[in-house]
Amino acid sequence: MAVYEHDVLVIGGGLAGMRAALRAQELGADVAMVSKVHPVRSHSNAAQGGINGPGLGEGGGPWEEHFFETTKASDYLGDQDAIEILAREGGKEVLQCEHWGVVFSRKDDGQMAVRRFGGMGKARTFFVGAITGQAILHVLYEQLMKPAVHDAMRMYEEWFVTSLIVDEGVCRGAVAMNIRTGELHAITAKATIIATGGLGRVYEPSTNALICTGDGIAQAYRAGAPIMDMEMVQIHPTTLKGSGVLITEGARGEGAYLLNKDGERFMEKYAPKMMELASRDVVSRAEQMEIDAGRAVDGCVYLDMRHLGEDVIKEKLEEIYEIARDLVNIDIAKELLPVLPGVHYIMGGVKTDIDGLTPMPGLYSAGEAACVSVHGANRVGANSLLDTLVFGRRAAEHAVPWMQGKTFKPIPESVVENDRKMIRGILDRPTNGDRVAKIRRDMGVSMSANVGLFRSPDKLVAQQGELKTLRERYDKVGVEDKGSVFNTDLLFHIELGYMLDCADMIATSAIERKESRGAHTRLDFPNRDDENWLKHIVLTKQPDGSEKMTYIPVTITEFQPEERKY
């Protein structure tokens, strides 16, 4: 057992984490990055469609337009000071990626090409075929493999963070388990950046990878940092039945249609101007209404890409072509692809300011785990990758000068005791006939049924009860693997605890928000209510274990809320 000391600890090796780590190191800090999977396995690689690049050349378009469209898509819950930064600085970030070597698709003149994404008035999304996230993630990792960076930065690859270290109200790093040995260590730091990504697996099915379990959000909550906008769960319009695997919006950006069972392009009824490329919340609701009205086949509507032609499909949508072929045995160049809405993204998260700083000194957050808030009640496609880069960098730029020149007292080894006890408790427990996997599935299925696209008070209350029962089961269930090395059984157990915390916060906030806004649709309050609800809901755990709910007004600078039509 050892205590490791660093200037900056970045938790997470996805885009937000790597961007923060690279920048902090550039600024001269001793940086450590910890990730429970090898960084290139992070979920950022799943992003297929693209990244917005406001202000970047002709393609990116004027940043002001992006600023407005993002605000409008957020259903005016996004904080406009933050969105303005995203729009102003976004182009530069994308350009930086290009200079580092991302192989962005080009136009004939060699300039970067753009495609259209939902919620945006025109094409402004840069892309790498259908592997945009992977291409950017791998290029950032290339930068980390440069000898000067690699030799100086400590990478804790396949280390699992179990909790944050808080000393006298200041965040001082994290306790983490080396998955290869099972040992717990304190990794102390003067500044800590949570970049642990989303929580999609709280729902079943979900487009998210199995590792998206909301760890960082729950850990920040447990440490007493405020968590904001948790009711805002994005449901993506096009996912595969059963597995929940995503079909990128890029498909509709390239011109794919949505059809109901009668072959009708039903978006005409719901968003006559922008059709399939209306905001995600709008398209998902439209699909669900078609499905509920019986104009669906096997609970799905169709995504029609046949008219795009094999060339476009092979060059720009190859990934989808492969996914459809391999997972559902469909040739999208010739056949219709059945799709349905599925859980995809959490707009809420650890509350931060425009520099990624949380109200707890020393604690920062960026990427999907954070809530700045630039996405408000509904995230625009291709804005999340941008968010990870802009605010990952900004968090590092604030954290490094903040911690420089300050003295910090050493953290004793004993900080790991709590987690050690927690783990011993799990390992020593008998399995009690129940299983972690069963509890997780019951949680996911019930969350989808009760806190999904259309929300009603009775279902929300029922879900709170359900979550209580699930937690009782969780407290009793044990694991089969009692070993130390690569004990994934144990890790899933710990993750389920984080997921239950997140599920609770989602349900609580969803009951509280008595209006319909963006992704949050209340059947009993079908309209947006700016008078009462143009504000963020914030949950904070108190030292005595109770939960406090507060509100924070939305920051409005340029655009007064108006009705949202597409």
Added chain:
Amino acid sequence: MKVKLKVKRSNPETGDSSYSKYEIETENSVTLLDALIQVREYEDGTLALRCSCRSAICGSCSMRVDGRARLACRAKVIALTRDNPEHEIVVEPMGNMPVIKDLVNDMESFWSKMRQVDPYIKPEGPTPEAEFRVPNEAMIDLTHVMNCIMCGACVSDCTVLEVDKNFIAPAALAKAYRATADPRDDHEHDRLEKLSEYGGIWDCTRCNMCVEVCPKGVAPMNRIMQLREMALEAGIKGNAGARHTGIFTKSIEDGGRLNEIWMVPGSVGMFNVPRMMKEMPGALKMLRAGKLPIGQVIPPGFPGSHKMHGMDRVRNVVRKSASLKPVKAEVKAHDA
């Protein structure tokens, strides 16, 4: 359907190594990964494997399935048992890399080799204000290589690596192609020189295994062949591999057949006496077996060297083939 699995287990804490057998009931549409997850979650929580995205982008779940490296999330159980519904699917960790536990490999050597090839672009000169202007064809070509998810399947089944741990191996060499062929990079020549050294592009035996097991159509071997061509074009010929290619071609052009006597000195270097001495025992054996035709003792290209009958036809063939584009090994689409 019923699925039978035979999974290689190793437990570093007890030193045990054995096979566990599982029989589970699943839907027809499941992948091998789904089946393994079902085992882990409902049958045997001690089974260790890596997995995350379930859709062949994170590269976590490569393992040997019935002896071949592949992604468990891309292998349909129904396809694996098509010929024999009773077939017991054998699942083992990847090869060529140490095992940590069960199906989990230690991939450190994979990553250190990746770092060895300077896997990032190195543009010289001032950074442009806008993006680099580069042709889309180049970007599309590189996108196919960036499609590599670092799963390790090609490294697992690389037949050269099996006998020579020094070989940089397919994944890192494909990555080297990505950096070398990127029009924004300004170090093509020194990269190619480094890659032409021992362990690099000339050590591939073109067995095509990496092309066959790659789940993403990266076709590493084709990238290695492209690098070879680039190296030759750049005039980097001072190495055994390039010289071997040179003497091979010359020998055919000159006499219509391989000149066995001059292949070795032609490849290792005319004055590399120690290296040639090493080949002596082999040469003597060949001589005894009548495989070193004394009639070919004059080196190709020198007056009086041995010529095959009908040389103009041979030269015609050589000329024609030189003008052809290199044939790329076929990238197989995975049916499962």
